[in-house]
Amino acid sequence: MIERTPILDFLTHALLVLSFVALLMPMWIVFVAATHDFHTVNQVPMPLLPGSHLLENLAAAWERGNFDRVIVNSLIVALGVTGGKIVVAALSAFSIVYFRYRLRMMMFWLIFITLMLPLEVRIVPTYAVAADALRPFQGMLDFVGISIDLPEWNLLNSYSGLILPLVATATGTFLYRQFFLTVPDELTEAAKMDGAGPIRFFLQVLMPLSKTNMAALATIMFVWSWNQYLWPLLVVTDHQNYATATMQLQKIVPGPLFGEPPVWNVAMAANLIVMFPPVLVTILLQRWFVRGLIQTDK
Numbered sequence: 001m002i003e004r005t006p007i008l009d010f011l012t013h014a015l016l017v018l019s020f021v022a023l024l025m026p027m028w029i030v031f032v033a034a035t036h037d038f039h040t041v042n043q044v045p046m047p048l049l050p051g052s053h054l055l056e057n058l059a060a061a062w063e064r065g066n067f068d069r070v071i072v073n074s075l076i077v078a079l080g081v082t083g084g085k086i087v088v089a090a091l092s093a094f095s096i097v098y099f100r101y102r103l104r105m106m107m108f109w110l111i112f113i114t115l116m117l118p119l120e121v122r123i124v125p126t127y128a129v130a131a132d133a134l135r136p137f138q139g140m141l142d143f144v145g146i147s148i149d150l151p152e153w154n155l156l157n158s159y160s161g162l163i164l165p166l167v168a169t170a171t172g173t174f175l176y177r178q179f180f181l182t183v184p185d186e187l188t189e190a191a192k193m194d195g196a197g198p199i200r201f202f203l204q205v206l207m208p209l210s211k212t213n214m215a216a217l218a219t220i221m222f223v224w225s226w227n228q229y230l231w232p233l234l235v236v237t238d239h240q241n242y243a244t245a246t247m248q249l250q251k252i253v254p255g256p257l258f259g260e261p262p263v264w265n266v267a268m269a270a271n272l273i274v275m276f277p278p279v280l281v282t283i284l285l286q287r288w289f290v291r292g293l294i295q296t297d298k
Contacts, residue, residue: 028048029046029048030268030271030272031050031268031272032046032047032048032049032050032051033046033264033265033268034054034057034058034265034268034269034271034272035050035051035052035053035054035057036051036053036265037051037053037265038263038264038265040265041264041265041268042264053265054269057265057266057268057269058269058272058273060263060266060269061252061266061267061269061270061273062273064251064252064266064270065245065248065249065251065252065270065273066243066248067245067248067270067273069241069243070243070244070245070247070248071245071273071277073159073242073243073244073245074226074244074245074246074277075277076159076163077159077162077163077225077226077228077232077244078222078225078226078277079222080159080162080163080167081163081166081167081221081225082218082221082222082225084163084164084166084167085166085167085168085169085172085217085221086172086214086217086218086221087167088167088168088169088172088173089169089171089172089173089175089176089217090172090176090202090206090207090210090214091202092111092173092176093172093173093174093175093176093177093179093180094176094180094198094202094206096108096173096177097177097180097181098180098188098198098201099198108173108177111170111173112170112173112174113170114168114170115170115171119166119230119231120230123230123231123234126165126231127234127235129165130154130155130156130161130164130165130235131154131155131156132152132153132154133153133154133155133164134150134151134152134153137150138150155235156235156236156237157235157236157237157238157241157242158242159242161235161236162231162232162235162236162242162244165231165235166225166228166231169217169221171217171220172217172221175213175216175217176210176213176217179209179210179213180206180210183206183209187205188201191205211288212288212291215285215288215289215291216288216289216290216291218285219281219282219285219286219288219289220289222278222281223278223281223282226245226246226277226278227246227278228244228246229246229247232244232246232247233247245273245274246274248270249267249270249271249274252266252267252270253267
């Protein structure tokens with residue numbers, strides 16, 4: 001039972017307001033800085049009211065950061081990673097829940113343990129595999145004594161190199177597994193009686209039922225993949241063709257090493273450009289995102 005008193009209600013709402021202000025203040029400063037000119041944004045203290053140079057700064061940031069190209073690259077990577085994560089997570093959870101084979105729970109827990117191994121921890125072996133994706137298979141062939149020389153498959157400086165190493169997700173597998181466990185056994189038996197095989201049951205029954213979970217996972221993974229910085233920075237050396245939007249932000253603020261002062265107003269405008277797609281996706285999928293995480297009646 002939750003006690004409701006005027007004092008607790010006031011403290012709770014005060015805490016929510018303070019948290020909202022703490023979350024909104026950095027974004028407000030970014031927006032305000034993007035609306036001023038170079039001299040105004042470098043004043044101490046900087047004005048906290050918007051100026052009249054927003055469109056000018058956005059145009060300068062778009063041209064300086066070559067965003068007409070890198071935004072497309074980021075969309076390709078984010079959509080590819082999001083779609084790949086949904087497919088891989090759904091198939092792996094379907095295998096764990098609906099097929100009875102040895103070590104399936106051990107496989108699930110091995111997948112789940114990878115939540116403690118973020119990309120930054122496994123960056124070196126992941127990069128080694130991306131540099132030659134067939135090297136592990138070549139090692140296995142050499143170990144068993146099969147003399148077959150596999151060709152080199154280099155994923156660097158390619159969309160496949162930006163997408164494929166990121167498509168596995170323990171979070172998505174866990175989310176789908178928990179949902180599949182709530183599907184009544186009677187529905188599975190009815191599908192079997194109607195002659196539906198595993199693939200048909202997966203595509204025509206489970207996938208339509210998991211739309212909310214799919215939307216929740218898609219929202220999380222799109223924002224996560226859009227904000228990736230370290231992996232694209234390592235795997236891409238051809239910045240002209242494969243740079244992403246987050247990588248391009250470093251070129252907006254040259255700094256002393258480039259012989260010119262930082263243009264913070266243009267840099268903040270570039271941040272607004274980079275933030276817009278994930279914020280838009282979150283707003284559009286917010287209702288489905290919340291339902292996918294808290295809905296219990298399946």
